[in-house]
Amino acid sequence: MTEWRVPLSVLDYGVEEAAAAQRVIGRKWLSMGPEVLAFEREFAALQNCKYAYALSSATAALHLAMHAIGIGPGDEVIQPGANFVAAANMTLLAGATPVFADICSLTEPTLDPRHVEQLITSRTKAIVPMHYGGNLARMRELLEICKQHGLMLIEDSCHALGAAYHDAQGRAPHRSMAGSIGDIGTFSFYANKNLACGEGGMLVTDRDDFSERIQMMRSHGMTRSSWERHGGAGSYDIAVSGFNYRLDELHAAIGRAQLAKLLDGNARRRQLLARYRDGLRGDERWSMVFADRVEHSAGHLMVVVADSAETRTDGVRALRDIGVQTSRHYPSILEFSGFRERFTAHLELTHQFAKRAITLPLHPNLSVEHVDEIVHTLRALP
Missing domain, CATH: 3.40.640.10 (Type I PLP-dependent aspartate aminotransferase-like (Major domain))
Structure with missing residues (x-):
């Protein structure tokens, strides 16, 4: 592990x-x-x-x-x-x-x-x-x-x-x-x-x-x-x-x-979301989801969308190399074998989102220094 x-x-x-x-x-x-x-x-x-x-x-x-x-x-x-x-x-x-x-x-x-x-x-x-x-x-x-x-x-x-x-x-x-x-x-x-x-x-x-x-x-x-x-x-x-x-x-x-900790924890998550948003502003390769709604969010996930699947792959690899965990929320349900053979819907935006989105670290104890390091790594991709 x-x-x-x-x-x-x-x-x-x-x-x-x-x-x-x-x-x-x-x-x-x-x-x-x-x-x-x-x-x-x-x-x-x-x-x-x-x-x-x-x-x-x-x-x-x-x-x-x-x-x-x-x-x-x-x-x-x-x-x-x-x-x-x-x-x-x-x-x-x-x-x-x-x-x-x-x-x-x-x-x-x-x-x-x-x-x-x-x-x-x-x-x-x-x-x-x-x-x-x-x-x-x-x-x-x-x-x-x-x-x-x-x-x-x-x-x-x-x-x-x-x-x-x-x-x-x-x-x-x-x-x-x-x-x-x-x-x-x-x-x-x-x-x-x-x-x-x-x-x-x-x-x-x-x-x-x-x-x-x-x-x-x-x-x-x-x-x-x-x-x-x-x-x-x-x-x-x-x-x-x-x-x-x-x-x-x-x-x-x-x-x-x-x-009892929930609302304070959510407030801290919103502060970190704002830090991510401000750090990524102006980089055309990365778009933060709901960047204009940070003040109303529960702050459960921090997700960015890359300009291509290739950029996403590069970003995940660069973050992994410095010990930063990422995830994917979510694969399209229609990608799963138990669904794609039964349902024929074509959801282009959902498909693109699943290929290009990265979930980044977010929790109340995350430091702003780590947020800044993650943002710098993504912005520094060649």
């Missing part, structure tokens, strides 16, 4: 997370209980939403969202081809068909509302925009499309916890937090996320009609949790067929410690 001098992401962990884990160990209750309930309350308060349900992953959240909405065989779900594969996989596992739309541009790699409108058919049931790198999709336009066509909107907010939506004029609607704008929002607490638990996720909604069903479906369809039964609530019923998508107490306690 390579020991990177400047890794892509580093956990912002300390005594707070250790104390949270020890609190659970001292209580001697590991399955879903008081830490999960507190995590959900605190998360809902940040989101300014009615309901938040802690889950085993964001993939579980996407799956539950589709079941709650009633997506199934014969339905189509429009989503970006530039995304992690979870939303597409959950669409297929729900029995529906993912329909892939292109991105707005190489520097705005979120779902293009104009292409979405072209793809709507009588079978379309929902749209799943993804807030790329901590930057929100064009929600005002997508919400209008959903209203006009009677569609549901599930937000893939795994990159955008703590970010608020602002339109092109800088206006924020009343329901502006990423994940709380559409019908259902989903979040990830994977190890590289702004709020990192290793695994885990959250589903949020203001919809009363979804709430009870989602709560039961995450735990086998049971009407009472084990914590409630432990407290003397008695037996339980199985009201619907469900899954085991619960979050445990250890992950929830660590999640609470991470949630």
Whole structure:
């Protein structure tokens, strides 16, 4: 395993997370209980939403969202081809068909509302925009499309916890937090996320009609949790067929410690994004995504797009040579063997983005000196 001098992401962990884990160990209750309930309350308060349900992953959240909405065989779900594969996989596992739309541009790699409108058919049931790198999709336009066509909107907010939506004029609607704008929002607490638990996720909604069903479906369809039964609530019923998508107490306690650091961490990430932006300004070979929206970003990813695939390769190699880790977010879903043989969509911008984008290091403990070194290396390419 390579020991990177400047890794892509580093956990912002300390005594707070250790104390949270020890609190659970001292209580001697590991399955879903008081830490999960507190995590959900605190998360809902940040989101300014009615309901938040802690889950085993964001993939579980996407799956539950589709079941709650009633997506199934014969339905189509429009989503970006530039995304992690979870939303597409959950669409297929729900029995529906993912329909892939292109991105707005190489520097705005979120779902293009104009292409979405072209793809709507009588079978379309929902749209799943993804807030790329901590930057929100064009929600005002997508919400209008959903209203006009009677569609549901599930937000893939795994990159955008703590970010608020602002339109092109800088206006924020009343329901502006990423994940709380559409019908259902989903979040990830994977190890590289702004709020990192290793695994885990959250589903949020203001919809009363979804709430009870989602709560039961995450735990086998049971009407009472084990914590409630432990407290003397008695037996339980199985009201619907469900899954085991619960979050445990250890992950929830660590999640609470991470949630307390989230907004300060996001602010530090924005400072580093601005440093990258200012350092790269004027270099025609590199374009930073969402460079004009740094002040509204959750700052999950720092991504630049090269002027060619060859320049990208040269940049990755030069950074590797000085011990700087890079990544790719994301290959086009249509590049994967399990999808390219089944789906024929041609997404030119998504294809170009996948070939030319580099994800650079970004985390709250990254130094400005390392940012400057990375920028210098990219600018110094022959």
